[in-house]
Amino acid sequence: MGTQSAGTDRALVALRNAAGDQAIFSLHGAQLLSWKPAGAGDQIYLSALSPPTPGKAARGGTPVCFPQFAERGPLPKHGFVRTARWELVAPVSSGAVAEARFQVDSGASAPRWDHAFCLVLVARLGPGWLELQLQAANTGRSGFDFTAALHTYLAVDVPTARLHGLQGCEYEDNLAALRREREPGAALAVTGEIDRVYLQVPPVLRLHDAAAERRVVQQGFTDAVVWNPGPAKAAQLGDMPPADWERMVCIEAAAVLPPVHLPPGKTWRGLQRLELPQLPQFDPAQVTQAGA
Numbered sequence: 001m002g003t004q005s006a007g008t009d010r011a012l013v014a015l016r017n018a019a020g021d022q023a024i025f026s027l028h029g030a031q032l033l034s035w036k037p038a039g040a041g042d043q044i045y046l047s048a049l050s051p052p053t054p055g056k057a058a059r060g061g062t063p064v065c066f067p068q069f070a071e072r073g074p075l076p077k078h079g080f081v082r083t084a085r086w087e088l089v090a091p092v093s094s095g096a097v098a099e100a101r102f103q104v105d106s107g108a109s110a111p112r113w114d115h116a117f118c119l120v121l122v123a124r125l126g127p128g129w130l131e132l133q134l135q136a137a138n139t140g141r142s143g144f145d146f147t148a149a150l151h152t153y154l155a156v157d158v159p160t161a162r163l164h165g166l167q168g169c170e171y172e173d174n175l176a177a178l179r180r181e182r183e184p185g186a187a188l189a190v191t192g193e194i195d196r197v198y199l200q201v202p203p204v205l206r207l208h209d210a211a212a213e214r215r216v217v218q219q220g221f222t223d224a225v226v227w228n229p230g231p232a233k234a235a236q237l238g239d240m241p242p243a244d245w246e247r248m249v250c251i252e253a254a255a256v257l258p259p260v261h262l263p264p265g266k267t268w269r270g271l272q273r274l275e276l277p278q279l280p281q282f283d284p285a286q287v288t289q290a291g292a
């Protein structure tokens with residue numbers, strides 16, 4: 001367990017728990033790249049055209065967006081920590097729940113963001129679940145505002161995928177000049193490009209497709225972003241195979257509206273937890289015999 005270096009500027013961190021679940025992170029951005037619960041395939045989408053590279057967020061996994069979500073401010077899109085080198089601050093632990101802690105601080109700041117902070121990402125891998133907790137500490141002498149997201153790309157079969165839990169929530173539609181709408185239906189299907197910030201969402205969303213149901217749980221983050229580039233934008237991105245828009249959907253735990261105000265000396269925490277509830281085990285004793 002621990003850090004595997006692949007070349008001088010790329011480092012991967014592997015977590016494995018006693019049940020055999022596995023997760024892989026890159027120190028570039030402390031970005032989750034893969035989550036394979038024991039006996040299941042990878043639940044995380046990662047573009048084959050976008051390997052972890054210094055200074056660039058991979059297209060997939062979970063980029064950490066901080067201190068700015070998207071282009072809602074003067075900083076680079078989604079802030080600068082997703083492209084920064086993070087450090088592993090403690091040995092990776094294993095056991096029933098494996099844990100790793102990654103850290104980056106204001107040394108990674110763009111010159112335009114003059115605030116002292118320390119960010120920690122705590123990753124915990126349990127049987128059938130993976131939790132990412134973002135801790136943002138203000139280590140300076142004055143308060144600041146930030147927006148943030150854990151920008152998770154879930155691997156799904158988009159044509160059969162439905163997202164439950166957002167009915168009645170208000171959202172800002174990034175494809176319609178941030179117009180406010182309210183989600184009318186119980187099951188949200190992705191039929192093309194979608195880019196919405198849902199406000200004040202419930203703590204549990206459920207995403208199912210023909211293969212499985214996943215639960216996406218969040219705390220601390222008030223909003224959830226649903227993003228898929230659709231076929232036309234996917235073809236323009238250049239870092240994902242165009243047809244892959246049908247293999248992923250981003251469900252992002254986000255703190256966007258309003259921004260978080262963090263006074264000096266305080267720490268904010270937000271988490272996203274991905275769960276793959278166990279499928280009922282096949283029990284031959286329960287099979288009703290024909291004619292019984």
Ligand SMILES: O=P(O)(O)OC[C@H]1O[C@@H](O)[C@H](O)[C@@H](O)[C@@H]1O
Nearest residue numbers: 070077078151174195196225227
């Ligand atoms: O291509 P990027 O910078 O990783 O961003 C991907 C998408 O991320 C989403 O969170 C935004 O809402 C979208 O507007 C954006 O296109």
